Amino acid sequence: MRRDSGPIDDDQSSDPVGDRYQMLFENNPIVIWEHDFSEAKSYLDSLSIESTDVEAYLNSHPSEVAALFDKVKTIDVNRNAVEYYNAKSKEHLLANVDQVLDEEAWDLTVELWQHVAAGKARFRGETVAKTFDGERRHQILELYVPDAYTETYDRVYMTGTDITDLKSREQELQRERDRLDEFASIVSHDLRNPLGVAQGRISLAREDGNIEHLAAAARSIDRSLELINDLLSLARAGKEVGDVVPIPLAAVVRDCGAQVDGADVTVCDPLPTIRADRRRLSELLENLIRNAVEHGGSDVSIAVGGLDAGFYIEDDGEGIPPDDRDAVFEPGFSTNADGTGFGLGIVRQITDAHRWDVRATSGSDGGARFEITGVDCVS
Numbered sequence: 551m552r553r554d555s556g557p558i559d560d561d562q563s564s565d566p567v568g569d570r571y572q573m574l575f576e577n578n579p580i581v582i583w584e585h586d587f588s589e590a591k592s593y594l595d596s597l598s599i600e601s602t603d604v605e606a607y608l609n610s611h612p613s614e615v616a617a618l619f620d621k622v623k624t625i626d627v628n629r630n631a632v633e634y635y636n637a638k639s640k641e642h643l644l645a646n647v648d649q650v651l652d653e654e655a656w657d658l659t660v661e662l663w664q665h666v667a668a669g670k671a672r673f674r675g676e677t678v679a680k681t682f683d684g685e686r687r688h689q690i691l692e693l694y695v696p697d698a699y700t701e702t703y704d705r706v707y708m709t710g711t712d713i714t715d716l717k718s719r720e721q722e723l724q725r726e727r728d729r730l731d732e733f734a735s736i737v738s739h740d741l742r743n744p745l746g747v748a749q750g751r752i753s754l755a756r757e758d759g760n761i762e763h764l765a766a767a768a769r770s771i772d773r774s775l776e777l778i779n780d781l782l783s784l785a786r787a788g789k790e791v792g793d794v795v796p797i798p799l800a801a802v803v804r805d806c807g808a809q810v811d812g813a814d815v816t817v818c819d820p821l822p823t824i825r826a827d828r829r830r831l832s833e834l835l836e837n838l839i840r841n842a843v844e845h846g847g848s849d850v851s852i853a854v855g856g857l858d859a860g861f862y863i864e865d866d867g868e869g870i871p872p873d874d875r876d877a878v879f880e881p882g883f884s885t886n887a888d889g890t891g892f893g894l895g896i897v898r899q900i901t902d903a904h905r906w907d908v909r910a911t912s913g914s915d916g917g918a919r920f921e922i923t924g925v926d927c928v929s
Contacts, residue, residue: 582710585705586624586704594667604664615659637682661675671696673693692709693706792827794904797823800819824861851865860922861921862921863920908920
């Protein structure tokens with residue numbers, strides 16, 4: 551796109567109607583661009599292709615898309631656009647129009663030019679814009695050609711309505727729906743199995759009076775309760791964290807180690823003081839420590855140490871096969887027949903809620919090592 555150096559309307563300065571138009575244009579709360587598409591429209595017409603074939607033609611000739619934009623003259627843009635794109639001035643924005651087009655914006659252009667080739671005066675689509683400081687903002691882009699210019703396309707108005715917050719809410723709702731689907735799948739499969747075993751054992755006890763069936767039923771019910779508790783923890787972990795405050799990590803590690811039976815935890819000083827939700831941090835640490843004990847046995851040794859912008863927990867157990875190191879964070883995945891498979895899923899959700907990163911790797915003694923990074927370390 552290029553800027554047209556000519557005035558918008560030579561008579562507008564003495565025309566009250568023109569003055570009102572300019573005031574509405576400049577002070578409109580949405581982004582408004584005024585373009586001259588006439589040269590681009592003539593170029594499209596000269597290609598001698600059917601309007602129904604424009605999309606296929608432009609998709610197979612991407613250089614033509616760029617050529618069309620080179621033929622667009624940008625006449626004006628309103629003041630709200632300067633603030634929206636974080637430009638230094640209107641002149642700065644008009645001189646650098648291409649910089650506000652995100653890569654995703656080009657995905658919409660073929661459809662836009664197809665409408666122009668067909669002589670349509672209106673177009674609406676969803677796209678992504680980019681501010682001068684690098685922020686990506688979702689927009690509803692609308693094109694309007696006034697009746698007086700539908701033959702020449704030398705006056706085309708394009709508006710951008712910001713829907714960034716709406717897209718964020720949509721994405722959060724989609725994540726919630728995915729989480730509900732995941733829970734439904736887990737409940738229908740994993741929870742049904744132990745309850746079915748308990749039901750069968752109770753029926754056998756009624757038939758033959760053998761109370762050993764009741765002990766097996768009780769174990770299945772205990773497992774069901776454990777699954778329910780883990781599901782509730784997983785649901786809570788997916789929400790936003792609470793108060794984030796400075797917390798001495800070493801003290802929390804010692805407290806959490808004392809809460810897990812059979813845990814032998816060594817704190818490798820110094821551990822940082824980090825900013826976190828205390829309750830969620832404790833839940834994360836307890837799950838990692840319990841995971842080490844469940845997979846390594848009561849004689850496993852666990853060490854917790856500091857990293858740049860984070861910390862690690864490792865053990866001297868059997869470790870995690872490389873092919874399983876991403877899968878271990880999936881809810882329900884477990885290499886332990888007695889495990890529920892939710893502990894590391896909870897860990898992943900707590901780190902996500904804090905905007906931290908977590909990865910599984912190999913420890914210094916060949917055991918499992920979990921590294922949590924991206925942590926806000928106070929000291």
